[in-house]
Amino acid sequence: MTFSQKCYQMLKTVPCGRVTTYGDLAKALGRSGASRAVGRAMNTNPNAPTVPCHRVVMSDGCLGGFAFGINKKIKILQQEGIKIENEKVVDFAVHS
DNA sequence: GCCATGGCTAGTA
DNA sequence: GCCATGGCTAGTA
Numbered sequence: 001m002t003f004s005q006k007c008y009q010m011l012k013t014v015p016c017g018r019v020t021t022y023g024d025l026a027k028a029l030g031r032s033g034a035s036r037a038v039g040r041a042m043n044t045n046p047n048a049p050t051v052p053c054h055r056v057v058m059s060d061g062c063l064g065g066f067a068f069g070i071n072k073k074i075k076i077l078q079q080e081g082i083k084i085e086n087e088k089v090v091d092f093a094v095h096s
Numbered sequence: 097g098c099c100a101t102g103g104c105t106a107g108t109a
Numbered sequence: 110g111c112c113a114t115g116g117c118t119a120g121t122a
Contacts, residue, residue, distance in 0.1 A: 003116060022101055026115090037116045039100040044117080058101065065100030073100095 003031065004041035008051045017081045019055045019092055022064065035059075043067055055080075061089045 001009075006029050014020050022042075023035040031037070042053045045067065054076045058064045063084075066073035074084055083090040 026101090031115075033102085033113085034115050035101040036099060036114065037101090040098085040116065041100095043100055053100085056100080060102085063100085067100080070100090 003029070003034070003037065004044070007038055007041040008045065008047075011051050011053070011056065014052060014055050016052075019057050019077070019082060019089060021057055021059045023059050025056065039064065057089055057092065061092050063087055063089070 007025060010025060010028055011020070021035075022038045023032075025038045026032060026034040038056070042056055043065070045051055045053050048068075054066060054073045056064065063070060063073060070087075074087075077089070078084060082092075
């Protein structure tokens with residue numbers, strides 16, 4: 001199992017209405033500091049809606065990126081009940 | 097050698 | 110705003 005595959009697997013455990021961060025995902029996989037690598041894995045995510053890439057944001061609440069455009073990411077997150085103010089997640093809690 | 101990051105410093109107001 | 114980090118891809122030999 002490659003690192004990216006483990007990312008996808010871990011990410012699937014993040015429920016609707018919750019978000020996690022690149023860094024925390026990396027740490028959860030025992031690769032603390034590989035946050036950037038996680039971002040890369042998200043970018044090249046093969047199966048779009050199955051793995052909830054849109055639920056991954058930056059450690060300060062900023063949105064990070066999205067393969068289908070940042071606006072799309074905002075839209076989806078809002079549909080899931082996440083509040084976003086000026087391109088930042090407001091009440092952001094991390095899934096353990 | 098690229099980034100969908102993150103933590104830390106310098107240095108402004 | 111700088112730079113260390115880490116997994117990955119393109120593309121050379």
